[in-house]
Amino acid sequence: GVLPGRGGRDGNDGAGGDGGGGHPPGDGGDAAPRGIARGRSADLADPLYDGSASAVGLWQDAVRLLRPLLDWRRAIEAVAVPYVAPCLEMERSISSTPVDVAVTEDGIEAAVTDIGGTVGGDAVIRRMIKVDSGVEFRTLRIGEGSRSAIVVLFSEVEAVTWLVRFNAEDDANKALERLRQMERSRVVEKIDLSELAGSHQARPFNVPGTTPPPVPNMIKYRFVDPWEVEVLERRDDELKAASLGRSYYSSFSIGDVARACEGPIRAIGGQPYLSLWTIMNGPDMITKAISEVHAPWERDSGGELIDGNAGNPPSMFLHAIQRHLYRNALFRRLRMPHRFVGVVQVELLDLKNLAPGAISSLTAYALLRLKRFGSNAPLTQKARTLDSATTSPRKILKSAGPNAPASWGSLVRFRFSLPEDVDTYGVSADRNREALFPGPPTVLQISVHEKRFMNDIVLGDADIKLDGLANGGQLEEWVPLRMKGEKEAIAWFTRVRISLRFEMMCIEHPDSLDASLMERCPSAGLRKIRKLSQYGGAHEDTTISKRSVSTNDILAYLEAIVA
Numbered sequence: 283g284v285l286p287g288r289g290g291r292d293g294n295d296g297a298g299g300d301g302g303g304g305h306p307p308g309d310g311g312d313a314a315p316r317g318i319a320r321g322r323s324a325d326l327a328d329p330l331y332d333g334s335a336s337a338v339g340l341w342q343d344a345v346r347l348l349r350p351l352l353d354w355r356r357a358i359e360a361v362a363v364p365y366v367a368p369c370l371e372m373e374r375s376i377s378s379t380p381v382d383v384a385v386t387e388d389g390i391e392a393a394v395t396d397i398g399g400t401v402g403g404d405a406v407i408r409r410m411i412k413v414d415s416g417v418e419f420r421t422l423r424i425g426e427g428s429r430s431a432i433v434v435l436f437s438e439v440e441a442v443t444w445l446v447r448f449n450a451e452d453d454a455n456k457a458l459e460r461l462r463q464m465e466r467s468r469v470v471e472k473i474d475l476s477e478l479a480g481s482h483q484a485r486p487f488n489v490p491g492t493t494p495p496p497v498p499n500m501i502k503y504r505f506v507d508p509w510e511v512e513v514l515e516r517r518d519d520e521l522k523a524a525s526l527g528r529s530y531y532s533s534f535s536i537g538d539v540a541r542a543c544e545g546p547i548r549a550i551g552g553q554p555y556l557s558l559w560t561i562m563n564g565p566d567m568i569t570k571a572i573s574e575v576h577a578p579w580e581r582d583s584g585g586e587l588i589d590g591n592a593g594n595p596p597s598m599f600l601h602a603i604q605r606h607l608y609r610n611a612l613f614r615r616l617r618m619p620h621r622f623v624g625v626v627q628v629e630l631l632d633l634k635n636l637a638p639g640a641i642s643s644l645t646a647y648a649l650l651r652l653k654r655f656g657s658n659a660p661l662t663q664k665a666r667t668l669d670s671a672t673t674s675p676r677k678i679l680k681s682a683g684p685n686a687p688a689s690w691g692s693l694v695r696f697r698f699s700l701p702e703d704v705d706t707y708g709v710s711a712d713r714n715r716e717a718l719f720p721g722p723p724t725v726l727q728i729s730v731h732e733k734r735f736m737n738d739i740v741l742g743d744a745d746i747k748l749d750g751l752a753n754g755g756q757l758e759e760w761v762p763l764r765m766k767g768e769k770e771a772i773a774w775f776t777r778v779r780i781s782l783r784f785e786m787m788c789i790e791h792p793d794s795l796d797a798s799l800m801e802r803c804p805s806a807g808l809r810k811i812r813k814l815s816q817y818g819g820a821h822e823d824t825t826i827s828k829r830s831v832s833t834n835d836i837l838a839y840l841e842a843i844v845a
Contacts (some may be wrong), residue, residue, distance in 0.1 A: 358551045403469030404715035406460070407505060410436070410444065417444050422502070424478070424811055426818025428647070431666050433811065435473060435502035435822075461503070466792070468528040470503040471805060475822075478815040504807070508704075508715065509722045511652045511669040512806040514695040520625055520785050523803045527699030530790040530803040531623065538788050539565045542619045569620060573786065577608040577706065597749035599782065600708070603722055605753070606784050608706040619788040623697055626652060626748075628726060630692040632777040633678055634760075645733040646741065647675040648776075650694050652723040661729045661743070668807050671696070675733040690776070698723065702789075724748050730763055730776060740765070741774045748780065756781045 410417050417440045422433045438461065445457035464470045510527040514520060523532040532538070540560075547559045559565075596604060606622040613620040630648055649661050651670040661670060673692035703710060710716045726746040732739040742763020751757045756779055763774040792799045811820070 358555060403464035403467060404712055404718055406445075406464065407469065408714045408718060409448070410441070415444055416447070417441060420502075420822045422473075422475075422811075422820055422822055424818070424820045425814035428663065428672050429814055429817040430663065431668050431670070431810070431814055433473075433504050433668060433807075435504050438472075438501040438503060441503065465503075468506050468525065471506050471807060473502045473504060473808065473811065474500055475502060475820065476500045478812060478820040506807070507719050508701040508710075509698055509719060510806065511696050511698045511723060513669065513671040513810075514625075514697055517695070520695065520697060521787060523787075524809070525800075525803045525805040526623070526697065527701060529621070529699055529702055530792060530799060531621065531699075531787045532790055532803055534620075534786050534788055536565065538619055539569065542617065543568075546617050568616070568618075569786075572609055572612050572616075572620070575609060575612065577605050580605070596707075597724070597747075598752040598755075599724060599748040599750070600722070602751075602753035602782060602784075603700065603708060604706055607700055607704065607708055610700055610702075611706060614702070619790070621700065621787055621789040622784040623699060623787055624722075625783050625785055626696045626698070626726075626751075627781045627783075628694045628696070629779040630673065630690045630694075630776060631758075631779055633690050633730070634775045634777070635773055636775065643677060643679045645675045645677045646690070647731055647733060648673045648692065649729040649731070651727045652696050652698065653725050653727050654721065655724050655747070657725070661727050663738075668810050669696075697785075726778075726780065728761070728763075728776070728778070730774065742772070744776070746778065746780070748782075751780055751782045753782055753784060 409415065411419075417436050419434050419436050422435050424431050424433065438458075441461060442454050442457040445451045445460055446454060451457040451460055461470070465472055506528055508527050512524065512526055514522075521533050525531070543559070543565050544556060547564070548556045551558075603624065606624070610621050628650060633646060649663070649666065649670060649672050651661055651667065653659065659665070659667070666672075671694045673694060676690060676692060678690055701708075701710070703712070705711070708721055724747065726748060727743070728746065729743045730741040732741055742765055744761045744763050746759075746761055748757070758777070758779040760775050760777050762772045763776060765771045790799065790803060814820075
């Protein structure tokens with residue numbers, strides 16, 4: 283810092299401790315290093331100071347020249363504090379929802395009056411899934427056998443008609459623009475059935491001399507979960523660019539980070555501060571600092587402790603997610619592209635049968651899925667969603683002993699998004715969205731099957747809570763496999779090892795859905811749909827239509843459709 287002194291060279295009062303203009307203390311205005319002024323030996327003083335007049339002048343000139351730089355540095359630090367100061371409540375741009383208020387003897391009730399104008403896409407979805415909305419939800423079946431999945435879709439034509447009929451938009455053109463806006467924000471995702479391989483929804487053949495048959499509408503939409511889960515085929519895919527959830531992620535790049543930091547740094551201190559920032563390798567320093575920062579509830583408590591203000595204490599799994607949501611919020615506050623995504627790795631180690639006289643060997647495989655607590659969606663070959671995974675069938679030989687474990691050795695990886703517009707507890711300020719997609723997946727669902735020549739046999743299912751899973755840690759346990767409807771009938775056990783970690787990527791904020799962005803960050807869901815369609819085509823299951831179930835929980839509603 284600036285050295286204190288008294289009696290500056292020109293006799294002016296300075297900012298030093300004794301009013302010496304920042305000069306070291308001395309006699310008659312002569313400056314000397316602090317160690318000599320206090321009688322310290324010359325070898326403990328500045329080695330460049332030899333007591334000569336030239337050394338004294340050099341010292342004074344150095345202090346005078348450096349003082350403006352040091353003062354400027356302190357001023358810049360004071361300006362930068364609001365940008366990097368940790369805070370829990372982040373600024374949000376959530377649209378308000380118009381409501382009708384009714385006063386009764388029991389209290390005051392509020393209800394949404396319309397969905398026009400400024401309301402977000404989740405409010406539209408919440409109204410669209412109501413009974414008698416006129417929008418039919420159909421199941422798109424993709425692929426065949428073990429390479430298959432189902433997706434719940436709704437038609438573009440029916441959605442436009444519904445938006446106009448319920449006065450959300452004035453005409454069809456504005457309704458289409460509303461859908462495009464929802465698509466840009468990834469509330470919904472467009473699927474053109476004509477682009478899928480082997481689609482059974484091809485355009486009808488026109489016989490010459492006859493009236494052309496009506497062309498079916500090929501444009502469909504699917505809902506996008508903000509906490510969307512992607513199944514990864516290889517470890518290298520953990521950092522692969524993709525549109526996941528409602529964000530666009532690209533691979534982490536130092537160059538992208540440096541370019542993103544340039545604007546805010548230049549705005550704070552101009553070109554000199556940007557040059558100093560670059561020389562000191564500022565992007566790398568601040569990246570490491572925020573990547574290791576502790577959330578306020580951890581700092582106040584001295585370590586790995588949960589937040590007592592959050593009501594029910596979160597589990598270790600949720601605590602790890604909240605910590606990285608906080609770090610993402612700091613990066614977002616600094617307008618830096620860094621974002622963490624979660625990766626869950628599942629290893630199926632052993633399979634064991636406790637029943638006497640069990641078979642010596644079998645060929646087994648498993649279906650796996652990350653889901654929210656309380657979800658009752660089935661996990662079978664006929665009802666698999668895009669976020670489910672299947673392992674390759676493996677022959678498992680029984681070891682010595684009647685109940686010895688058998689070696690399995692299958693591995694599955696999941697990657698899930700950490701949404702942008704949530705607070706550090708993972709709660710969205712948009713009540714409609716929070717009602718539809720309440721929080722991250724916290725349960726691993728497993729269904730183990732024995733591979734047979736004609737019909738596969740279900741060995742049992744299990745739901746494993748991830749509460750005890752911490753960042754960088756592992757959760758290993760024997761899990762009983764229960765048969766559906768036979769809670770006490772447990773014959774098979776599987777040993778599972780689950781690990782959690784968070785990988786850093788870069789986020790992109792598109793102004794429009796340009797082709798280059800979609801090429802850089804292809805949709806994880808659409809990419810899987812197109813891949814599966816190559817194995818068995820894609821067709822709509824017309825036998826399943828919208829059921830008369832009124833619910834605000836879109837997950838329960840869609841589960842009822844595919845059940």
